[in-house]
Amino acid sequence: MSLVSGPGRGGVAAGLPQELSLYMDKHVSYIQSLDRRKDEREYWLTEHLRLSGLYWGLTALHLLGHPDALPRSQVIEFVLSCLHENGGFGAAPGHDSHMLYTVSGVQILATLDAFDELEARVQGGRLKIGQLVDIAGLQDAETGTFAGDEWGERDTRFLYGAFNALSLLGLLHLINVDKAVGHIQSCANFDGGYGTSPGAESHSGQVFTCLAALTIAGRLDLVDQDKLGAWLSERQLKNGGLNGRPEKKEDVCYSWWVFSSLAMLNKQHWIDGDKLANFILQCQDPQMGGFSDRPGDMVDVFHTCFGLAGLSLLKFPGLIEVDAVYCMPRAVTKRCLSK
Amino acid sequence: MVNYSDDPKWADITPIPQDDGGPHPLAAIAYSDEYSEAMGYLRAVMAKEEHSERVLDLTEHIIEMNPAHYTVWLYRAKTLKELNFDLKTEIEWLNPAALKHLKNYQIWHHRQTIISQLNDPAGETDFIDTMLGPDSKNYHVWSYRQWLVKQFGLWKGEEGQKELDWVDGMIGDDVRNNSAWNHRWFVVFGCGEENIRDEAIVNREMGYAKAAIHKAPQNQSPWNYLHGIIRGSKTALSSLKDFALQFASLENPDDVHSSHALDLLAMIYAQDEDTKEKARQAFDLLANKYDPVRKPYWNYRKETLVN
Ligand SMILES: [Zn+2]
Numbered sequence: 001m002s003l004v005s006g007p008g009r010g011g012v013a014a015g016l017p018q019e020l021s022l023y024m025d026k027h028v029s030y031i032q033s034l035d036r037r038k039d040e041r042e043y044w045l046t047e048h049l050r051l052s053g054l055y056w057g058l059t060a061l062h063l064l065g066h067p068d069a070l071p072r073s074q075v076i077e078f079v080l081s082c083l084h085e086n087g088g089f090g091a092a093p094g095h096d097s098h099m100l101y102t103v104s105g106v107q108i109l110a111t112l113d114a115f116d117e118l119e120a121r122v123q124g125g126r127l128k129i130g131q132l133v134d135i136a137g138l139q140d141a142e143t144g145t146f147a148g149d150e151w152g153e154r155d156t157r158f159l160y161g162a163f164n165a166l167s168l169l170g171l172l173h174l175i176n177v178d179k180a181v182g183h184i185q186s187c188a189n190f191d192g193g194y195g196t197s198p199g200a201e202s203h204s205g206q207v208f209t210c211l212a213a214l215t216i217a218g219r220l221d222l223v224d225q226d227k228l229g230a231w232l233s234e235r236q237l238k239n240g241g242l243n244g245r246p247e248k249k250e251d252v253c254y255s256w257w258v259f260s261s262l263a264m265l266n267k268q269h270w271i272d273g274d275k276l277a278n279f280i281l282q283c284q285d286p287q288m289g290g291f292s293d294r295p296g297d298m299v300d301v302f303h304t305c306f307g308l309a310g311l312s313l314l315k316f317p318g319l320i321e322v323d324a325v326y327c328m329p330r331a332v333t334k335r336c337l338s339k
Numbered sequence: 340m341v342n343y344s345d346d347p348k349w350a351d352i353t354p355i356p357q358d359d360g361g362p363h364p365l366a367a368i369a370y371s372d373e374y375s376e377a378m379g380y381l382r383a384v385m386a387k388e389e390h391s392e393r394v395l396d397l398t399e400h401i402i403e404m405n406p407a408h409y410t411v412w413l414y415r416a417k418t419l420k421e422l423n424f425d426l427k428t429e430i431e432w433l434n435p436a437a438l439k440h441l442k443n444y445q446i447w448h449h450r451q452t453i454i455s456q457l458n459d460p461a462g463e464t465d466f467i468d469t470m471l472g473p474d475s476k477n478y479h480v481w482s483y484r485q486w487l488v489k490q491f492g493l494w495k496g497e498e499g500q501k502e503l504d505w506v507d508g509m510i511g512d513d514v515r516n517n518s519a520w521n522h523r524w525f526v527v528f529g530c531g532e533e534n535i536r537d538e539a540i541v542n543r544e545m546g547y548a549k550a551a552i553h554k555a556p557q558n559q560s561p562w563n564y565l566h567g568i569i570r571g572s573k574t575a576l577s578s579l580k581d582f583a584l585q586f587a588s589l590e591n592p593d594d595v596h597s598s599h600a601l602d603l604l605a606m607i608y609a610q611d612e613d614t615k616e617k618a619r620q621a622f623d624l625l626a627n628k629y630d631p632v633r634k635p636y637w638n639y640r641k642e643t644l645v646n
Contacts, residue, residue, distance in 0.1 A: 048408045094357065094382065096410045190524055190567030199489075199529040200482050201521040233636045234559065246517040246559045248476070270636040 005300040008285030010292030020281035022311065023289060024318060027304060028066045030289025031057045034301060035070075050092040051082050055104040056305035058111055062329045063308045063320050076114050079105050080121055087128035099138060099146065102129065103161040110168045110336050111328055130171035138162070143186075144179030145197075155196045156187055160209035163216045164326060168336045172216070181219050184210045192227035204235060204244040208257035211264050212325045225265050232262050233270040240275030241294065251293045252283050256306035256313075260324040263313055277314045280307050341373065341400055343380050348393060354379030355386060377401050385414060390421035399432070406440045412449055419453075426453045434466060441470070447479045451486055460491045464505070475509070481518045485525055494530035502526050514551050520560040523547075524567065535571040544568055549582060556586045556597035566603075576607050583607070589620050598629040609644055618644055 008030075034057060046053070054075065061069045082089045082105060088097025089105035106129065109118055118125040138147045138158065146158040159180055166172045186198045187210060193202025194210040207228070214220050235242040235258045241250025242258040255276060262268050283291045283303065290299030291307035305327075312322035321330040343349045356379055377400055384394050398415040401408065419429060430453060437446045454463060464487070470480045488494050493502050503526060509519040527534055527544060534540045545568055551561040569576060586600035595601055605621035608614040619641055626637035 046407075048405075048410070090410075096413060098409060189521070190528070190571065191563040195521075196478075196482060197485075199485055199521075199525045201478065201518050203478065230636065233633050236632050238632065245476070246563075247515045267636075270633060270639065272632050272634075275632070 005298040008288035008290055008299050010283035010285055010290075010297055010299055010303075011295035020278060022281065022316060022318065023284055023286050024064050026286065026289030027284075027291075027308070028061060028064055028069050028289070030285075030299070031061055031301065031304065032069055048091045048095060051079065051089060051101040051108075052091070052104040053301055054078065055107050055111075056301045058108055059328060060301070060305045060308050062111060062332075063312050063322055065318070065320055072112055072114075075108065076112060076117050079108050079114075080118065083122065083125075083129075087125075087131065089129075099158045099161045103165045105129075106165040106168055107326070107328060111332050113332075113335070115169075126169050127171070130166055130169050130174050139175050139180070141176075144176060144181075144183040146180070156184065156194065156206050156209045156213070157196070159183065160213045163213045167216050168326070168333070170336070177217050181214065181217050181222070184213055185222055188224075192224055192231040201245065202231065204232070204242070204254045204257040204261070207232065208261050211261050215264050215325050220264070223265070225267075229262065229265050229267040229270055232258050232265075233267070236271045236276070240272065240277075240279035242271070242276065249294065250279065252280055252291055252303045252310065253293065253306040255280060256310045256327070259310055259313055260327070263324040268313070273314050277311060277316060280310050280314075283307055341377070343376055343397075349380060352380055352383045355382035357382075374401070374404050377404070381411065381414070390418040392422070394418045395422075395424070402436065406436065406443045406446060409445055412445045416449060416452060426457050429453055430457075430462075434469075437470060438473075441474055441477060442479075444479050447483050451483065454487075455490065460487055460493070463487055471509075475513060475516055476518045478518070481522060484522065488526060489530065494526045499526065510551065514554050515558050515560060517560045520564050524564060528567075528571065535568070541568060541572045541574070545574075552586075552597070552599075556600065559599065562597075562599040562603075576603070576610065579603060580607050587621075589617055589624075592620075592624055592628075595624065595629055598625055601625055601629060605640070615644055 034053075058070060058075065061067060079089070081093045082091070082095070082101065084090060084097040086097060087102075088099075089101040090097050091101045095101075109115055115126055122128065139145070139162070140147065140154065145154050145156070146162050147154050162175060163172070163177075163180070166174060184194070187194045187196070187200070187206070189195060189199075189202045191202050193204075194206045195201050195203055196206050200206075211220070211223065211228075214223060234246070235244070235254070237243060237250045239250060241252070242255040243250050244254040244257070259268065259271070259276065262270060280291070282295045283293070283297075283299075284307070285292070285299050288299075289304075290301070291304045292299045293303050308319065309322045309327050312319040313324060322328070323330045323333040326333050343352075343354070354376065357375070377397060380397055381401060384391075384397065395415065395418055398411050398418070401411045402415070405411075418424075419426070430450070433446065433450055433453075437443075437450070440446060454460060464484075467480055467484050467487075471477065474480075488502060491498075493499065503523070506519055506523045506526060509516060510523065513519070527540065545565060548561040548565040548568070552558065552565070565579075568574070569579070583600045583603045586597040587595040587604055589604075601621050601624060605618045605625070608618035608621060622637045622641040622644075626634045626641070630637065
């Protein structure tokens, strides 16, 4: 999946009509076209994100109701080619394994209902992914948090990643959930938000990761929900978009992180949903498909995924229901989590 | 353009082309530029686990082209360790690289590893100033500063005062810089947890926040800071009533200078049975006039006022 931005721009081509609609077919063909852009330099410069790119593209297609728009067997083949001996996934074949891509790999296999194919190819594959370095081995025994790789960079994103992937695999018991929950609590700030580590500035992306992990752990009772809800709802700007921190610009991806966090707290109605939908729709390229971060910028697959996920959570007609915690189709998480 | 295949220094290495993991068109390979050649040589040296000066040159070249490639950083760090390379030299190389790639976080992690091995923060705060020049809210830079403060105890004693003066300068430059406010909290209350029970410090910080609010009454950051102190120190909300009234009052509903002040007033009025009606009025003003985007939120707050 190419992470090359463009070719289109959100919202400017020929001007969007007054009454905004969702250009579903354009988005499907936009995502399909991404794999045909290998002649572009940026395609290769973004190779270190490839597996996540595939997750974003595939999720967008599923939410659009076109799950078969990418050939299933080829996708599985590629994902498995990124799997290492140690049970972790790299971003692309030949790249070191890393937590972020391990999560993407698991999410893709879950979405395609392909854990059986994984087992057929790698005996005990599920357990291997869960047990070995890339997830369970990366938990810090002292603080309960997680590193992204053997290099040791720590961030609540990795903690969420571990919770996400392990719960989908049905292996959450492999880690010390209580300790990890304690670490999340230590990242809570005086303003009600959460940062990457204790004391780090509150940031919508980190709020999402912390809340989603607490939701998976069933520990939302530890959150000062009114205070955090207030902080989250303050992220909406006059143009309807949401930002990541006070005094920063609105952005489609932050719109997802903030709005999904509000959804986990059951406070979606605290912001103006119509205005938010309108903002996201303005970020589409109506001719060539795709979403940008804000109107006027180049489209890319990352913002296309989160734009559609946001609209789905806003119950926009025609889209498949998304799971606010996993950013995957709700039907998929239901299937995985009920096992 | 750097060329490896014609360089005698690299003659002993056969580059390893991209392995796309099997016959699947989704990952078919079609690139052949400077970057792909360098990557071919990197794969080759990684395969033979070579750690040498020329590997440092090679990783430097690749990082210049694509600093987000995490595998390259990882291999460079290993090589530095194997060679027992002079880490001061490495930091000197990192400085311009970090300035060029402001949003890259591998650079910061790399830097943190090296500075902690050197066990000496000299020059780091100056470097941070340079980094914050083009982007004073850069999350990586602020996170790195926090790490530095914690790692080297820069929040205590004389160093602590210097840190406080510095962050005061940052807030002076831009009173709306939320990252700077967060850092102030980190230095004063985050590192020294007992400070929230020190009356003199609490009063000093409340005064600091209030002065900033006077400069820009609608600025969220100092209001959040003020509320954080009030909650942490268990100060009575009502003690802030006169302060809030300077920016908003129900007597002059058309002349409100801060929705945050109105919110604070509502909280104070909500505490007392006799003034609950006033709290309701304040929430109505917020919902209908001063912050209508969040109307449902203010209505929720109004509903929680139990009679
Ligand atoms: Zn974005």
